[in-house]
Amino acid sequence: MTPSNASTTATASGASDKTFAPAASWDAETAPLLEITDLEVAFRSSTGLVPAVRKANLTLYPGQSVAIVGESGSGKSTLAHAVIGLLPGTGRVTGGTIRFQGRDITHPSTQELTALRGSSIGLVPQDPMSNLNPVWSIGFQVKEALRANGLAGVADDRLAHLIAEHTDDAEKPTVGGSIDVDEQVALLLEQAGLPEASRRAKQYPHEFSGGMRQRALIAIGLAARPDLLIADEPTSALDVTVQRRILDHLQTLVRELGTAMLFITHDLGLAAERAEHIVVMHRGRVVESGPSLEVLQDPRHPYTQRLVKAAPSLASRRIESAHARGIQVTDDELLGASLGASSTEEILRVEHLTKIFEVRGAKGDDKTLTAVDDVTFGIRKGTTTALVGESGSGKSTVANIILNLIDPTSGKVFHNGVDLSTLGPKELFALRRIMQPVFQNPYGSLDPMYSIFRVVEEPLRVHGIGTAKEREARVAELLDMVSLPRSVMRRYPHELSGGQRQRVAIARALALKPEIVVLDEAVSALDVLVQAQILRLLSDLQAELELTYLFITHDLAVVRQIADDVVVMEHGRIVEAGAADELFAEPRQDYTRELLRAVPGAGIDLYSDEATGKADDKAEEV
Structure with missing residues (x-):
C-alpha cells in the first residue's frame, strides 16, 4: 500500500504545488517515514537558550503507530511540534536532523511547510475548544483544511466509497472527480463519527460536547489523508468511555487510510493499548524505547519503572490480578485508615x-x-x-x-x-x-x-x-x-x-x-x-x-x-x-x-497468569 493518495487527488485539482514530494531514493516499503536523529530543541529566555529536547532519536515506518510517553515538561509535545514546524516563537531546532519520506525537513522553508502540513502530516491537538475558531461553523473549518490542501470538491477513493454506501444513484463520483464541497465536509465528519453530519456542520464549537469537538478535529486532521497523523493528548480532557470510543474510531480510520500515527500521552497504559511501539521521554531525553508490551513488562530505566508503578490504569490491573490470586490487599491500594471492612457508622x-x-x-x-x-x-x-x-x-x-x-x-x-x-x-x-x-x-x-x-x-x-x-x-x-x-x-x-x-x-x-x-x-x-x-x-x-x-x-x-x-x-x-x-x-x-x-489498558494481557508466573519465578531466582 502506498502511504497516501494525497498527491493524486491534489494533482487532480490542479494544486500539485501544495503537495510534498518524497526524496527520489525513498522506498515506502522499506524506508522509515519519519526519522529523527540526535534532535535538540531549545527556547530562548532572558538568560540564554534553555534546552527542551536533548539528543532525541525516533524512527516511524509507514502505517506504524508509535506513542511518546512522559510527564508535563518532558519534551514530548515539543519534539512533535518540531516535526511539523509549530514551535513557539522563542523555540528553535539547535541540533540534529528530522527526515520525512527521505527529505531533510529540519529547517524547512515556508513553502515546504505549507506543502508538508495537512496533506503529508496532520495534527489532532490537545484542547479542542481552544483549537477550533469559535466564530466559524464546524463545516467551514473542515472546508478551510480542504481548501488549504487543494482538495475542496475532489472525490478521493474513500469519499467515493462512502457515497456508494449512501446512494443508489447511477452517477457516482469517480476517484479524482468532483464532489459538492458541503457533501464532502458532511462525509468527512460522518467518517469521524459525528451523527447527523450535514446538520452538525452548520453548528459552532460551543454547541458541541467535548467528544464531538474532538471528532471534528479528527476530521480536520485526516481531511487531506496525511501520511502521518500527530495526535497530541487527543482525549486527555474526556471521560474514559468517550475517550475509548474516539480512540477506537481514530485507530480504525488511520488503519483504513494506511496512515502512521505519532501518539502523545502521559499514561503508559493508554500508550501500550494504542501503539505498537513506545518511546519514553524524561527531561528532554529519550530514556527508553521498544515494543509496547516489552516496555511495560520489563521496564529498564528507573523513570519508566516509576511511570509503570504510577499509572492508575496499570495499578488497577495489578490489583485485580492480585485479588484473583487470593491476595487481599496490595501496595497499589491506598486504603487510608483501613476502615472499609469495619466502619458501620x-x-x-x-x-x-x-x-x-x-x-x-x-x-x-x-x-x-x-x-x-x-x-x-x-x-x-x-x-x-x-x-x-x-x-x-x-x-x-x-x-x-x-x-x-x-x-x-x-x-x-x-x-x-x-x-x-x-x-x-x-x-x-x-x-x-x-x-x-x-x-x-x-x-x-x-x-x-x-x-x-x-x-x-x-x-x-x-x-x-x-x-x-x-x-x-x-x-x-x-x-x-x-x-x-x-x-x-x-x-x-x-x-x-x-x-x-x-x-x-x-x-x-x-x-x-x-x-x-x-x-x-x-x-x-x-x-x-x-x-x-x-x-x-x-x-x-x-x-x-x-x-x-x-x-x-x-x-x-x-x-x-x-x-x-x-x-x-x-x-x-x-x-x-x-x-x-x-x-x-x-x-x-x-x-x-x-x-x-473503558479503563485505559484494560485490554492489555499484561498481568495474565502466565505473565504473573514468569514474574514470580524471576522474583524467586533473585
Whole structure:
C-alpha cells in the first residue's frame, strides 16, 4: 500500500504545488517515514537558550503507530511540534536532523511547510475548544483544511466509497472527480463519527460536547489523508468511555487510510493499548524505547519503572490480578485508615435527592432538565466513597447539594442524623467547617491575586480562628502536612506547578479541621506521577486525621486504588452501588461493565497468569 493518495487527488485539482514530494531514493516499503536523529530543541529566555529536547532519536515506518510517553515538561509535545514546524516563537531546532519520506525537513522553508502540513502530516491537538475558531461553523473549518490542501470538491477513493454506501444513484463520483464541497465536509465528519453530519456542520464549537469537538478535529486532521497523523493528548480532557470510543474510531480510520500515527500521552497504559511501539521521554531525553508490551513488562530505566508503578490504569490491573490470586490487599491500594471492612457508622446520608433545572429559551418537555433523579446513598465514617459517572451524569450536582452550594428540588441531606434543611444561617455557616471541597482545577479555584499564605489562611480568618500569629503557625503546619516547603507561603499560584497548586488546595480544605472532604475530580487534570503522589497524600491524611472522603470522578482506575465504596450514576440516577471489591469483581449493570472496559489498558494481557508466573519465578531466582 502506498502511504497516501494525497498527491493524486491534489494533482487532480490542479494544486500539485501544495503537495510534498518524497526524496527520489525513498522506498515506502522499506524506508522509515519519519526519522529523527540526535534532535535538540531549545527556547530562548532572558538568560540564554534553555534546552527542551536533548539528543532525541525516533524512527516511524509507514502505517506504524508509535506513542511518546512522559510527564508535563518532558519534551514530548515539543519534539512533535518540531516535526511539523509549530514551535513557539522563542523555540528553535539547535541540533540534529528530522527526515520525512527521505527529505531533510529540519529547517524547512515556508513553502515546504505549507506543502508538508495537512496533506503529508496532520495534527489532532490537545484542547479542542481552544483549537477550533469559535466564530466559524464546524463545516467551514473542515472546508478551510480542504481548501488549504487543494482538495475542496475532489472525490478521493474513500469519499467515493462512502457515497456508494449512501446512494443508489447511477452517477457516482469517480476517484479524482468532483464532489459538492458541503457533501464532502458532511462525509468527512460522518467518517469521524459525528451523527447527523450535514446538520452538525452548520453548528459552532460551543454547541458541541467535548467528544464531538474532538471528532471534528479528527476530521480536520485526516481531511487531506496525511501520511502521518500527530495526535497530541487527543482525549486527555474526556471521560474514559468517550475517550475509548474516539480512540477506537481514530485507530480504525488511520488503519483504513494506511496512515502512521505519532501518539502523545502521559499514561503508559493508554500508550501500550494504542501503539505498537513506545518511546519514553524524561527531561528532554529519550530514556527508553521498544515494543509496547516489552516496555511495560520489563521496564529498564528507573523513570519508566516509576511511570509503570504510577499509572492508575496499570495499578488497577495489578490489583485485580492480585485479588484473583487470593491476595487481599496490595501496595497499589491506598486504603487510608483501613476502615472499609469495619466502619458501620454513617456520617452522611442523602435520601431521594432530586434536582431539576429550568432551561432558558426552551419549550415543552425541553423546558426542564432533571440533573439528579431520586438519588439515595450513605457515606461511612472514615472511609472513601466514590461517586462515578460520565460528564452529565449528575455527580457534581449531588456534591454541590451536599456542600449546600445549591438547593435540591426535593430530598434530604443528613449529617450524623441531622437534616441539613432544618439548619439556620448560623448552623449552616458552622457546617462549612465540617465539610470542605477540593475542586478539579486548582488554578481556577485559587485566587491569582492572593499569595499562597493568604489562600490557606483565608478560611481561618473568615471563621475567626486564632490570632494572626497562630494562623501563620497553622498555615506552616498545613504546608508541612501536604509536603510543601514553607517558602511557598510568599509565592503566588501561577508560580507553582499543577501538582503543587493541588496540594495548596488540599491544605486550604484541611485548614478548618473538617470531618468530610469532597474531592470533585481532584486529580483528573494531573500527570500520572503527580496524580499518584496526590492520591498517596490523600490516603496518608485520611489515616492520620480520620477523614471521610466523597471522591467524584469518571475514572474507575483511580477509584480502584482509593475507594472503599462505589456509587455509579448515569443520567442523574444511581444504577449500581456497593463495596469496591464486589463491584469490580462482579459488576451487575451493563453501564458499569462499560466503564470498567473503558479503563485505559484494560485490554492489555499484561498481568495474565502466565505473565504473573514468569514474574514470580524471576522474583524467586533473585
